[in-house]
Amino acid sequence: QLQLQESGPGLVKPSETLSLTCTVSGGSISSSSYYWGWIRQPPGKGLEWIGSIYYSGSTYYNPSLKSRVTISVDTSKNQFSLKLSSVTAADTAVYYCARLLRYIVVVPAAYIDYWGQGTLVTVSS
């Protein structure tokens, strides 16, 4: 059974960089057809996709966050990571790592089939 686990600081100061790592177990991050991504959920609010990465290193970011986001992958450790720069209180959220499938069968499909448990990151001085 595939499992994803987020790790990283739970408190980040304003203007600093938020850094999280997702460790994948029970499967290889180098599997074809799968992307690996980050989604966040501010307290009491809905889901926001941050971006995703393929094992080869190709990335896809939410246009609204693209200027501040970097997602990287380390296939030797079966991990991928998120860096979000210049954070503000608006970046306070539960951050989920996830596995994303993207393919085309007549029309494009994209959905998340596995989620990590999530980690709360608070931006505060």
Place this chain on the structure above:
Amino acid sequence: QSVLTQPPSVSAAPGQKVTISCSGSSSNIGNNYVSWYQQLPGTAPKLLIYDNNKRPSGIPDRFSGSKSGTSATLGITGLQTGDEADYYCGTWDSSLVFGGGTKLTVL
């Protein structure tokens, strides 16, 4: 402001049926498959429906999905108290986008 529009809340009695709508446009729902997620309180979302109407292994057939034009619908029959959760629709629109979520209350 979410790209996809869902009602904030729906409610129904145990055993009854409920539907949750998800409205979009030609750039998202109109030309992409739709997925649905269930988020129980304090937990991560879980995939309920993918490719508009397919259920992953382990999801009971009480849950169903459909799509017509630029809208999609999640249906839940035989409501149980354990179905109380937030439900989100999702699809692709130059990036992965979600609805604002619908809180289901089983009265």
